[in-house]
Each structure stands twice: as structure tokens, then as C-alpha cells.
Amino acid sequence: xxxxxxxxxxxxxxxxxxxxxxxxxxxxxxxxxxxxxxxxxxxxxxxxxxxxxxxxxxxxxxxxxxxxxxxxxxxxxxxxxxxxxxxxxxxxxxxxxxxxxxxxxxxxxxxxxxxxxxxxxxxxxxxxxxxxxxxxxxxxxxxxxxxxxxxxxxxxxxxxxxxxxxxxxxxxxxxxxxxxxxxxxxxxxxxxxxxxxxxxxxxxxxxxxxxxxxxxxxxxxxxxxxxxxxxxxxxxxxxxxxxxxxxxxxxxxxxxxxxxxxxxxxxxxxxxxxxxxxxxxxxxxxxxxxxxxxxxxxxxxxxxxxxxxxxxxxxxxxxxxxxxxxxxxxxxxxxxxxxxxxxxxxxxxxxxxxxxxxxxxxxxxxxxxxxxxxxxxxxxxxxxxxxxxxxxxxxxxxxxxxxxxxxxxxxxxxxxxxxxxxxxxxxxxxxxxxxxxxxxxxxxxxxxxxxxxxxxxxxxxxxxxxxxxxxxxxxxxxxxxxxxxxxxxxxxxxxxxxxxxxxxxxxxxxxxxxxxxxxxxxxxxx
Numbered sequence: 001x002x003x004x005x006x007x008x009x010x011x012x013x014x015x016x017x018x019x020x021x022x023x024x025x026x027x028x029x030x031x032x033x034x035x036x037x038x039x040x041x042x043x044x045x046x047x048x049x050x051x052x053x054x055x056x057x058x059x060x061x062x063x064x065x066x067x068x069x070x071x072x073x074x075x076x077x078x079x080x081x082x083x084x085x086x087x088x089x090x091x092x093x094x095x096x097x098x099x100x101x102x103x104x105x106x107x108x109x110x111x112x113x114x115x116x117x118x119x120x121x122x123x124x125x126x127x128x129x130x131x132x133x134x135x136x137x138x139x140x141x142x143x144x145x146x147x148x149x150x151x152x153x154x155x156x157x158x159x160x161x162x163x164x165x166x167x168x169x170x171x172x173x174x175x176x177x178x179x180x181x182x183x184x185x186x187x188x189x190x191x192x193x194x195x196x197x198x199x200x201x202x203x204x205x206x207x208x209x210x211x212x213x214x215x216x217x218x219x220x221x222x223x224x225x226x227x228x229x230x231x232x233x234x235x236x237x238x239x240x241x242x243x244x245x246x247x248x249x250x251x252x253x254x255x256x257x258x259x260x261x262x263x264x265x266x267x268x269x270x271x272x273x274x275x276x277x278x279x280x281x282x283x284x285x286x287x288x289x290x291x292x293x294x295x296x297x298x299x300x301x302x303x304x305x306x307x308x309x310x311x312x313x314x315x316x317x318x319x320x321x322x323x324x325x326x327x328x329x330x331x332x333x334x335x336x337x338x339x340x341x342x343x344x345x346x347x348x349x350x351x352x353x354x355x356x357x358x359x360x361x362x363x364x365x366x367x368x369x370x371x372x373x374x375x376x377x378x379x380x381x382x383x384x385x386x387x388x389x390x391x392x393x394x395x396x397x398x399x400x401x402x403x404x405x406x407x408x409x410x411x412x413x414x415x416x417x418x419x420x421x422x423x424x425x426x427x428x429x430x431x432x433x434x435x436x437x438x439x440x441x442x443x444x445x446x447x448x449x450x451x452x453x454x455x456x457x458x459x460x461x462x463x464x465x466x467x468x469x470x471x472x473x474x475x476x477x478x479x480x481x482x483x484x485x486x487x488x489x490x491x492x493x494x495x496x497x498x499x500x501x502x503x504x505x506x507x508x509x510x511x512x513x514x515x516x517x518x519x520x521x522x523x524x525x526x
Contacts, residue, residue: 072160073153076100081158089200089397091165092174095158097150097190105149113137140181147180150190162196170197170401197399202461209393210462213519215385217378221525225374229366234285236352241341250300251336257282257298258335266310266326274319275327279334294329303336378523386515390458391451398453407442407449414441456504459511468514470506478502 077100086092110133117136119128134142151173159171175192184190204210221227243256251257259282263275275291287295297309308330313322342348349356356362415432418424424432431437442449462468479495479502486493 072156075153075157076104079154079157081161083161086195087397088197088403089399090170090195090197091162093158093162093194093196095154095192095194097154097192099187099189101154102146102150102184102189105153106146109142109145109149110134113142143181143185144177147177147184147190150184151192155194158194159196162198165196165198167197167199167399167401170399171195172401195400197401200396200398200402200457202457203395204393205395206393210390210458210515211518213386213389213515215382215389215519215521217381217385217521217523219378219381219523219525223374223377224525225367225370228373229363229370232366232370233352233363237341237344237348238285238339240348240351241339243337244340246303246336246338250302250305251284251298251333253284253287253295253299254339255284256337256339257284257301257333258337259298260332260334261329263327263329266328272322272325272327274322275329297329298331298333301331301333301336303333306330306332382516382521383512385521386512386519387455388451391454394454394458396454396457398450402453403446403449404442406453407445408438410445410449410452411438411441456508459508462511462515463507466511466514468507468510470510474506475499475503478506 077098079098079101080096082094084092084094110130113133113136114127117128117133119132119136122128128136137145155171159166172195173192174195180190180192246255259277259280261275261277261280263272264270265272282290282298284295284298291311292314293309293311297311298307301307308328311327311329313319313325313327315323317323344359346358349358349362352359352362353365356365415429418432419429479499482498482502483493483495486498
């Protein structure tokens with residue numbers, strides 16, 4: 001039943017990779033979210049690796065292996081390449097391959113077929129006529145092979161003009177293969193377009209605005225250490241009590257009621273499934289965590305009684321479609337209990353916290369633990385507010401390859417979290433990791449994904465601008481710890497990749513520390 005209100009203390013994004021961690025996660029069991037194939041051949045790069053390059057290259061990043069790692073084959077004629085700017089920090093290259101190059105590639109394909117083909121009537125080493133070779137593989141398949149050969153030989157030449165600007169592995173051929181096939185079949189030449197992502201340029205508005213941040217941080221009152229410790233003590237005390245049936249009165253605060261709940265909209269009498277529940281154990285001491293007005297409407301109800309009352313869902317309700325909705329709730333009180341609690345004194349100390357001898361010692365122990373939680377929650381809320389503010393100041397066109405790869409990494413992390421909580425069958429895992437599910441995540445979480453990327457880019461830019469550093473021994477120690485964890489769990493790893501990831505985490509932590517020191521922060525409690 002969705003009656004509980006949500007906390008105001010929550011991350012601005014589903015994943016916050018900039019918050020420091022003492023360990024890296026183990027290798028991803030969902031490799032499809034690490035690299036995504038494009039048209040069966042090209043792959044998208046790792047977003048974290050791209051951002052790592054962006055932080056250190058002043059706008060120059062690793063060349064795509066299409067151009068940088070492949071030797072340029074000699075062509076019988078020059079290809080024509082025209083360059084135009086495209087959206088999202090990308091470049092469009094329009095490539096025209098003359099007939100002479102296409103013919104040369106055609107001959108290479110024929111020669112390769114001749115080596116492999118076993119055509120009846122022709123002994124090994126005897127080359128069959130061209131028409132028989134083409135008939136052997138099929139005309140359409142032959143033309144496809146020729147086009148693939150043309151692309152393989154000309155793509156590195158086209159890419160060579162943007163080698164110093166291209167993001168690694170970001171090449172996408174945007175021309176339809178069928179269009180290329182038809183053009184080659186009719187004119188014996190080829191034209192195609194490719195898109196290459198380049199390092200995005202970061203603009204701050206206002207310039208250097210990050211140096212004088214003014215942040216308002218909203219804190220949930222439940223993270224207050226004293227209040228939280230008192231609640232925890234009450235919870236532990238209640239766990240030592242006995243529930244007894246109420247027979248001579250109605251519900252009052254402190255009781256526990258077993259209730260059935262149903263609700264309908266007042267305007268059109270439509271059921272509200274998310275507000276319905278059977279045999280719901282309602283602890284009245286948690287009345288401040290449920291729908292406002294719900295507890296007040298039940299005070300005095302007796303066991304076996306049915307009560308109906310109107311409630312308006314608040315505008316802050318987490319389910320948007322219910323905000324402001326006027327509803328009629330019907331509650332059946334099936335059973336009513338009160339707690340018979342032992343006296344809260346020193347005799348309960350060891351039962352409340354093992355090893356404690358006095359009630360005062362219990363209170364101090366709980367308070368210290370809650371203060372640690374309060375400190376961590378406050379720092380996290382501050383970091384969230386800072387990162388949100390950075391997003392508003394940064395203007396950047398994010399390359400599609402970085403967006404898609406970051407989104408897949410976030411979705412992979414989401415599945416990892418889900419798998420840690422719920423054992424998924426192979427069928428369930430297959431459905432959740434399908435292209436349809438991933439693309440739906442990219443569509444619905446576009447805003448969050450863009451925010452994460454902007455945060456990473458902003459933090460990297462600040463680290464470089466302010467010449468920030470962290471101790472080398474921190475990097476060495478964290479890499480050793482992470483590698484040790486991989487080995488303990490018998491997981492494969494790449495030490496260079498581990499080092500890059502650790503370095504990014506440490507950079508993020510250093511930048512957030514610097515921003516907290518230079519920001520004007522105001523805390524308000526809701």
C-alpha cells in the first residue's frame with residue numbers, strides 16, 4: 001500500500017559516480033552494458049574512459065582505432081571527403097568513393113573468392129571465370145562483400161582527417177546499407193555518410209560561477225541525530241514488548257491495528273489500487289509517515305468497525321497522478337492491539353544493545369551511531385545540491401555515444417542492484433537486458449543520464465582549472481585494494497582500467513571537497 005510519504009533527502013540522479021568509494025564494484029556480469037555493437041561491427045566507447053580522456057586532453061582525445069590503429073591501404077584514386085558540423089558535439093563526413101577504387105575492391109573480392117571456392121570442373125589453382133565465381137556466391141552477396149571491402153579500405157582514409165579530434169570508437173555509419181547497395185549496383189561507385197563524436201566544449205554560465213556557489217540544502221528532520229537516536233531507542237524498546245488485544249476502547253496513538261483499506265476517487269468513483277491493502281499492520285506511532293489525515297481519521301475506531309472518510313492527496317505526493325486527488329477511504333478494523341512494554345531502565349540495557357550495562361550507555365551509543373549517519377547524510381545532501389547547481393551552470397552538447405554508453409552503464413548498475421536483492425531467473429534477466437528494455441530506460445531516464453554526464457564533465461573541468469591534486473599514495477592504495485578484491489572473488493580485471501576508475505573517483509572526491517570549502521551553504525530542515 002502506497003500510504004507512506006517519501007524523504008526529502010535523496011540523490012538527484014539514480015547513480016552518483018562522483019561520490020568517493022573505498023572499493024570498486026566487481027566485474028560487470030552484464031557485458032552488454034559495457035560496450036554496444038553498432039551495425040555488427042563498430043562499438044561505442046566506455047563513457048568513463050572518454051571522460052577520463054576529456055579531463056586530461058584539453059580538447060584532444062584518443063583517436064578512433066578505425067583511423068589510428070589501422071594502416072592506410074593504398075588506393076588507386078583519391079576519395080572525396082566533405083566535413084560538416086553535426087549536433088551533439090559531432091562531425092559528419094560525407095565520403096565519395098570513385099569508380100576506380102570500387103573496381104579495385106571488386107577485384108580483391110573476386111581474388112579472395114577464387115582462393116576459397118571449389119567449383120566443379122576446375123581443379124585447385126585453376127581460376128574459374130568471373131561469372132562463375134559470382135554465381136557461386138550469389139550476385140547480391142557478392143555485391144555486399146564488395147561494399148564491405150570498399151568501406152574497410154576507405155573508412156581509415158576518411159577518418160584520418162579527424163584523428164586528433166575523434167572520441168575513441170565513436171564512428172557510426174549513418175547511410176543505409178540498402179542505399180549503398182543500390183547505388184553501387186547501378187553506377188559502380190559508392191557514397192556514404194559517417195558521424196564521429198568529438199570532445200565536447202564546456203561553457204560555464206556565468207564564467208567561473210562554480211567558485212562562489214550559494215547552496216541551499218534541504219535536510220529531512222529524520223536525519224537529526226538526537227531525534228533519530230530517540231526513535232531507535234523506542235523501536236528497540238517496542239521489540240521487547242508483548243502485543244495484547246484491546247477490548248474496552250477504541251484506537252489511540254501507540255496501538256497497532258490490523259486493517260483492510262480501500263479507496264476511490266470522489267469525482268468518478270474509480271478505485272485507487274495503490275492505496276488498497278489487506279491485513280495491513282498499522283503502527284499508529286508511525287502516523288507521521290503515512291498519508292496526512294489518515295491516522296486522525298481512525299482515532300477511536302473499534303475492532304470490527306468500518307469507517308469511511310475523505311482525504312486529499314497532497315501536492316508533494318510521490319505518485320504524480322494522485323497529487324491533489326480527492327479520495328474516499330474505507331477502513332475495516334479487524335483487530336486492535338496495545339503494547340505491554342517492560343519498564344525502560346538499566347535492567348534492559350544488555351537486551352537493547354549487547355554489552356551495555358546502563359540505559360544511559362545505550363542512549364549514548366545510539367546517539368554516536370546516529371551522529372555518524374547524520375554526518376554522512378548531510379555530506380551527501382550537500383554534494384547532491386552542489387552537483388545539481390553545477391548542472392545548471394554548465395552548457396555542453398553531449399555526444400550521442402557518451403549518452404548511450406553512460407545510460408547503459410547506469411542501467412547495468414541498476415540490474416546489479418536488483419540482482420543483489422532478488423534472484424533473477426535467466427528468463428527474467430534476458431527480458432530485463434533486452435534492447436527494448438535498455439532503450440526504454442534511455443528514453444525515460446534521459447534527464448538523469450544527461451545530468452550524470454554533465455556532472456562528470458564539470459568536475460573534470462574544475463579539477464583541471466584549479467590544478468587540484470591528490471596524494472599518489474592514495475591512488476596506489478586504492479588500486480591495490482580494488483585489485484585485491486577482484487582476486488579474492490576470482491574476477492577478471494584490467495589493471496589500467498582499474499587505475500583510471502580509481503583516479504576518477506579520487507578526482508571527484510577532491511573536487512567536491514574543494515567546492516564544499518569554497519561554497520556558501522545554508523541548511524534547512526523540512
